[in-house]
Amino acid sequence: MIKTVQKDPKFGIVIPVFGHSRLVSEAIISACEQETEYAYKVIVVDDGCLSPETYEGVHSLVHAYKDKLLYVRQKNSKLPASRNKGITHLRKLYPSIEAYLFLDADNRLQPHSLETYYTALTDPRNEESVGWAYPDIIQFGLTNFSDHYEVRLTSESYSVLRQLTANISEAGSMVSAKVFDAGVFYDESLVHGFEDWDFWLLCIEAGFTACRVRNSGFLYRRRPESMLTSSYRMNDYLKLSLRHKHKALYSIDTVLAAKFQEKPTYAYVAIDRETVHTFNDPIGPMIESEVGGFLEHFDSWKQDPQLHFIADLIFVGSKLCREIITSNLQLTRALFWELFIHEFSEAEIEIRFGAFPGIIYSQQPLEKCHLKLLKTKQVESEKKLSLILCYPFMRERIELLPSYDFEGYSFEGFNSDQKEVAGHTYDDEILSYWGPSTQKVEEELLEEFTEHEGLPFFPVTNQEKLLHVGLDFTAYYVANPSQIDRLKELLVKLEIHSVSFEYETPQEKEFLMRAFIGINQIDIIPFRVISSEIQYGYYNSSQIASYVPHVYSNRLISLGSGFKELYNFGSLIAFSAAGVLKNNETSMHVIKREKMPQSLVRGCSYGDSILAFEHVIQRLYLESEADYRYFNGKNIPKMKLTLLKL
Numbered sequence: 001m002i003k004t005v006q007k008d009p010k011f012g013i014v015i016p017v018f019g020h021s022r023l024v025s026e027a028i029i030s031a032c033e034q035e036t037e038y039a040y041k042v043i044v045v046d047d048g049c050l051s052p053e054t055y056e057g058v059h060s061l062v063h064a065y066k067d068k069l070l071y072v073r074q075k076n077s078k079l080p081a082s083r084n085k086g087i088t089h090l091r092k093l094y095p096s097i098e099a100y101l102f103l104d105a106d107n108r109l110q111p112h113s114l115e116t117y118y119t120a121l122t123d124p125r126n127e128e129s130v131g132w133a134y135p136d137i138i139q140f141g142l143t144n145f146s147d148h149y150e151v152r153l154t155s156e157s158y159s160v161l162r163q164l165t166a167n168i169s170e171a172g173s174m175v176s177a178k179v180f181d182a183g184v185f186y187d188e189s190l191v192h193g194f195e196d197w198d199f200w201l202l203c204i205e206a207g208f209t210a211c212r213v214r215n216s217g218f219l220y221r222r223r224p225e226s227m228l229t230s231s232y233r234m235n236d237y238l239k240l241s242l243r244h245k246h247k248a249l250y251s252i253d254t255v256l257a258a259k260f261q262e263k264p265t266y267a268y269v270a271i272d273r274e275t276v277h278t279f280n281d282p283i284g285p286m287i288e289s290e291v292g293g294f295l296e297h298f299d300s301w302k303q304d305p306q307l308h309f310i311a312d313l314i315f316v317g318s319k320l321c322r323e324i325i326t327s328n329l330q331l332t333r334a335l336f337w338e339l340f341i342h343e344f345s346e347a348e349i350e351i352r353f354g355a356f357p358g359i360i361y362s363q364q365p366l367e368k369c370h371l372k373l374l375k376t377k378q379v380e381s382e383k384k385l386s387l388i389l390c391y392p393f394m395r396e397r398i399e400l401l402p403s404y405d406f407e408g409y410s411f412e413g414f415n416s417d418q419k420e421v422a423g424h425t426y427d428d429e430i431l432s433y434w435g436p437s438t439q440k441v442e443e444e445l446l447e448e449f450t451e452h453e454g455l456p457f458f459p460v461t462n463q464e465k466l467l468h469v470g471l472d473f474t475a476y477y478v479a480n481p482s483q484i485d486r487l488k489e490l491l492v493k494l495e496i497h498s499v500s501f502e503y504e505t506p507q508e509k510e511f512l513m514r515a516f517i518g519i520n521q522i523d524i525i526p527f528r529v530i531s532s533e534i535q536y537g538y539y540n541s542s543q544i545a546s547y548v549p550h551v552y553s554n555r556l557i558s559l560g561s562g563f564k565e566l567y568n569f570g571s572l573i574a575f576s577a578a579g580v581l582k583n584n585e586t587s588m589h590v591i592k593r594e595k596m597p598q599s600l601v602r603g604c605s606y607g608d609s610i611l612a613f614e615h616v617i618q619r620l621y622l623e624s625e626a627d628y629r630y631f632n633g634k635n636i637p638k639m640k641l642t643l644l645k646l
Contacts, residue, residue: 011118140220362386
């Protein structure tokens, strides 16, 4: 053992005990026999253990390690309170302690553990926010191998997304003193399990992250029955309790911020500039990196798709190509969303100058390939598309676009059968992955905030409001083009910067797109609808839409869920999506003009549709006082009604 040379302790090891009268001695000895040049203290917190053997065993070791080992006893208060007791006791006696390692009474440390943990925690390459170091876990006791240690990796590098999905940080982690300085401690009310997972979530809320400890020497005794296996029987209840307690962490803003850092929706590889930009919003914040590192990560993902995150949609092309497809900010988000919606694994795109923007599916080989798309979420479909993207801008630059063969950018070599990480750290250890898989993170966390029925949410950040124009209003404006200025006035009055409109004919689409192109900071999103596919029923003897095809309602849900507020302007489809949108934290506001188009979707009553869906409407904007009195008389409370003069 290396002789300590520092007088004031640098570390504290906290060992709670209740029972484990024989095993706790092994834990204490392993903690007290650490090979380190630093002074440290070990504290055993006796949580009112009823076994006299525990007291006798610990006290015999206190004499053996009198300069290092402390013992305190408290009435039975459960595990979280015991850990807090050990922390506060050491902090009061030894303010010099910089980090605390937690060791349960039935686990052990190898002699190098303390130094290895601290080296990882204080690595100069770490971010300032790193507050704890979590270990690879060496299993012993009940294992799958008779002659090897089984080492369990929970996350190759620290991931907030994985930490929100499952607990990737073993209780036997080292925590910096700055975490406790920030007032973060264990919640003593959590006595049925997952108290350590809750503690890490509290750390994230306080602004801390973590780092991994490779070859930590942390030995976890796996037994057929333990507090952890008992908590798994209450898994669903405990997870729901954690999500309820940490609502801010499980909010769309927090999850999407973590996704932006770890698993962005899009990646654009500029192969002529050796740069990669990753982003969730094509005209929002981006992270730039080098192509070489991205390709290494891409190859790692292909080999271990359950261990590595990758962007959902990868664009590969020239820098000029990216500039062209993002040159008109009004159309960029809608273009990226439209490409994401279609089902394919790989697509090749030729960009042509056209009088009107649009995507054409080509049955013939492309003349040139300017851009390649890889859709990683559908890699196993093996469906390949050829697309022509018509763009009415930058004609001279489009003609300069280079064509590529995109060698190396494919799913060739993808390991669809990969289940766990195989490998070795030592001759007597087998490494396997036991953290939440990429698929589990998708299913249990991300899908709730990023898609609906497989359709991705519209890729928008910092845009709070969407105006959705119904089919008959579109037809009305085409027939009365002078009235379009009143619609533009409405956008200004309500401070709305994104507009989607239902259309049935190419002429309707072209009219409204031309009407809005050129208006600064307005997203334009066409929404195709076939009116004959909508079925009708009755509410209060008035005809309303009783069945909207799922393809329409689901698409509107995926569109509207990207915003905080959706303003429904004459759309019966929007009513069918209102309930799900409300669950997705998108509020529905309805605008009723004094004079609605007479042909409103085959004679349906817009007013009675409002009454039918009143319970999911946040606010009703009315142009006339007569309508205000009418809807208030129909028991819609005044707090939901607002007069809007245009």
